[in-house]
Amino acid sequence: MTTTSPRPAVLDDGCTPAPHVLAMGTDAADRLAAVLKALADPLRLRVVSLITASPTGEACVCDIATLADVSQPTVSHHLKVLKDVGVLTSERRATWVYYRLAPQVRGAVATLLDSFAPAAVEPARDAGTGLRDTDAVLDRVAARLTAEFPDASAPTVQLLVRESYASLARTATVGAHLVVNAERFARQRLTDRARPAGDTRPHVLFVCVANAGRSQLAAALLRHHAGDRVVVRSAGSAPAAAVHTGVMPALAALGADDSAFPKPLTDDAVRAADVVVTMGCGDTCPVLPGTRYEDWAVGDPALASPEGVAAIRDELDRRVRALVADLLPAD
Structure with a gap:
């Protein structure tokens, strides 16, 4: 006797449902x-x-x-x-x-x-840096920094360069200077890692939330007053895409250098610091033993008027001058 497999039921509208075993x-x-x-x-x-x-x-x-x-x-x-x-x-x-x-x-x-x-997502995002081969560009950056920091292994430098690029790219809105800033950021991190034992200069790290106002101003003021007698860093627990527009004139007046762009807080910077000054970043700032910590209650210039920015700058200047007197008492 010939047997046949059961045929799926046919609905009134002619649709043949799929067997449940396929689901x-x-x-x-x-x-x-x-x-x-x-x-x-x-x-x-x-x-x-x-x-x-x-x-x-x-x-x-x-x-x-x-x-x-x-x-x-x-x-x-x-x-x-x-x-x-x-x-x-x-x-x-x-x-x-x-x-x-x-x-x-x-x-x-x-x-x-x-x-x-x-x-699923409409490709409406900007092309970022406009580079067709970012990997090749970052490899060249890593090669330059490997030659500049011979004590660091090539794989370590390459990883650090890519980490620096990725961390800045997450918040950057304009990609024109992204690779350049990533190289500066990576160089700063390598410098912090390779701090010579004989370097007795105080290392100061300013940390706020966005690294786009208070910490940038404080760092620029410390460089202005102390010069190269103090190594200065700034970072943000949640860095902004760019320095606040209202703060830029004050930074320019202090001769802020190319390091004045928002950067994320890294363990490298914290470990290298002798003094960490926080301004509103709260519990996101890591605490390491043996490091001096200060918390400055200073207003945020993000939405301040020009007069407000000037007042915040003056308050930071007062605090920075006191810090310089404390760190460099013989000067």
């Missing part, structure tokens, strides 16, 4: 839906893309916190959601927590970001 299982669908629901948030997608784009495959919570203007508890909530569904793993190292993609989802997330995202 995803209920349990698998539930698990996948939970992951997709966790990812279906703009900030969480940005967190995942940041980690995926990192040359080291990981991101510090201090970098993640700069992605949006939200509170630290909010950032922690989003990271917990991604961890709970198995997308992220975390590891604490000294003062910071680092996040990575879980190995089992790494390929799937890469596909989501590399294939689906470009198809």
